[in-house]
Amino acid sequence: MPSPIIRIDNIVKRFGPLTVLDGLSMDVMPGEKLALIGPSGSGKTTILRILMTLESISGGHIEVDGEQLYHMKKGADLVPADEHHLHRMRKKIGMVFQHFNLFPHKCVLDNITLAPMLTQGVARSDAEKRAMELLDMVGMADKAKSVPAQLSGGQKQRVAIARALALSPKIMLFDEVTSALDPELVEEVLSVMKRLAAETDMTMLLVTHEMGFAHDFADRVLFFDRGKIVEEGRPEEIFSNPRQERTQTFLRKII
Numbered sequence: 047m048p049s050p051i052i053r054i055d056n057i058v059k060r061f062g063p064l065t066v067l068d069g070l071s072m073d074v075m076p077g078e079k080l081a082l083i084g085p086s087g088s089g090k091t092t093i094l095r096i097l098m099t100l101e102s103i104s105g106g107h108i109e110v111d112g113e114q115l116y117h118m119k120k121g122a123d124l125v126p127a128d129e130h131h132l133h134r135m136r137k138k139i140g141m142v143f144q145h146f147n148l149f150p151h152k153c154v155l156d157n158i159t160l161a162p163m164l165t166q167g168v169a170r171s172d173a174e175k176r177a178m179e180l181l182d183m184v185g186m187a188d189k190a191k192s193v194p195a196q197l198s199g200g201q202k203q204r205v206a207i208a209r210a211l212a213l214s215p216k217i218m219l220f221d222e223v224t225s226a227l228d229p230e231l232v233e234e235v236l237s238v239m240k241r242l243a244a245e246t247d248m249t250m251l252l253v254t255h256e257m258g259f260a261h262d263f264a265d266r267v268l269f270f271d272r273g274k275i276v277e278e279g280r281p282e283e284i285f286s287n288p289r290q291e292r293t294q295t296f297l298r299k300i301i
């Protein structure tokens with residue numbers, strides 16, 4: 047039995063007086079595809095941001111790929127040990143954001159090659175070769191020289207996916223990647239992600255309001271409410287036969 051690639055043990059996250067996560071524990075196995083669902087404000091995005099070390103934590107332990115993510119005390123919070131540690135841990139995880147976060151003045155190709163060249167010392171020719179393979183995979187090879195302003199939201203998001211993949215992370219985090227898109231552009235992004243989920247052994251965590259997509263994408267669905275996992279299970283269990291009343295109410299409203 048392999049060990050979990052992510053172990054979240056009793057984490058607490060406060061924003062000032064607001065406790066967003068209150069003793070959350072969960073494990074993720076290597077290669078697992080997880081969907082995090084639940085009402086707005088239940089802490090789903092905060093979990094992804096904590097894993098990406100974009101937030102500190104107020105208590106608890108997180109282990110990623112066998113290493114503690116946070117262990118330094120800073121005021122009331124825990125932060126990564128130092129820049130070196132942060133850099134090493136960030137290489138393990140890639141994240142795709144709701145609002146793409148592409149560099150606006152760089153062409154698509156540069157958006158993808160910049161980080162591997164600067165942070166991993168990859169030679170330009172190798173970075174460009176890999177970027178073109180990834181662009182091909184997301185159906186964007188013909189836009190390599192375009193700048194983000196020339197692309198639709200769906201195209202930008204496909205570039206953002208390729209950019210995160212270029213760093214070859216073991217874990218990918220997807221935060222509401224379709225919620226800023228016009229409805230007709232959602233499908234092209236979802237189909238890229240479904241293919242990715244089916245074809246790679248990367249571990250993937252997805253926060254989404256697209257229940258049909260969560261159903262098709264995930265091996266396991268976690269339903270969150272108020273910073274806690276209320277229910278988890280295989281997609282067919284959660285979506286067809288939720289046991290908890292809060293899950294039932296949420297799904298009735300959203301589907």
Ligand code: ADP
Nearest residue numbers: 061064066084085086087088089090091092093
């Ligand atoms: P979800 O992704 O489930 O919608 P979030 O993780 O985005 O939930 O947010 C959980 C709660 O934390 C919300 O009440 C939100 O307002 C609050 N929150 C998130 N980020 C911050 C922040 N930087 N400062 C203060 N409150 C925050």
